[in-house]
Amino acid sequence: MKKNKTYSALIAIFFGLILTTTACKKPVTPPNPNEEELITTLLMTFTDSAGVKPSTTVAFKDPDGDGGNNPTQWDTIKLAASTTYNMSLLLLDESKSPADTISNEVLAEASEHLFCFTISGANCQVKRTDSDGTYEIGLQSKWTTGAISNGNAEVMLRHQPGTKDGTCTPGATDISLSFLMQIQ
Template structure:
């Protein structure tokens, strides 16, 4: 009888702990896929009416954390000029190098690129591509430089599996970089 009573108390305790451990996720959406390892980001600017492409890169062989980036170019653009802009992502920690741009295209309903100039008058970006749900992607678009000045260009690749809605939230950053921006 005592053994049965102890087993019943143990079962009740286990059940209580199990229910206490469960929590309602509410409105918080957490991506369930891992973020991509991206060691190289290249921004390509093609001036309207020209065939020449000017590229600016960020390279960090071991990804975020660890050793500092081996390359972090300043984005230098002509004032009051329109460009077609494309973005490339690579994982160079693998052999052969993995083209993450292709993965972002294939999983476009899970990714959103955001470009934020500071001050905002230095550069405006208009999306040129959309996913199957008609939300922007950002791998290609139009960048228009403003008047001459110095600032920053934040480049974010948001990872939003199952939650993409065309805005930066919810999700997590695959990339979050602040390029120096020089408009001359």
């Protein structure tokens, strides 16, 4: 009989335990993925180092990020022949208001990032002009064009935490965009 009482008491404690733990909350509103950091925009501003030819800005824009709608703007790089341009690269998150400048974060982590430019078809040489202290970064670069021609320019941002060696080989890709290019 005593055992039965013990048993009942234990059962009561046990159900009490369940009631307290099952008092559950409604899942709260999830974090809005639109508030996550994105790279929506890449801007390349080309300035003639001699100050003769007009400056030009080339943009890639995908305001809703990965998936969803396709990119809204994907310009062609149009540069004058036989000219040396200084190119300055800007990365933005325009899903925020005001837009967030992601390239500042790349600069802050310069020792982990490298921009790589690969030109095919067009007569153009690219040289990175900035440095993280040891290796180049590529937020600033010099583009030297030759004769009139057409081709492609591939812009890549390599994320190389702990493995940056000045080449494009290590790491993972943060940006990979291929622009049409005209030297005119």
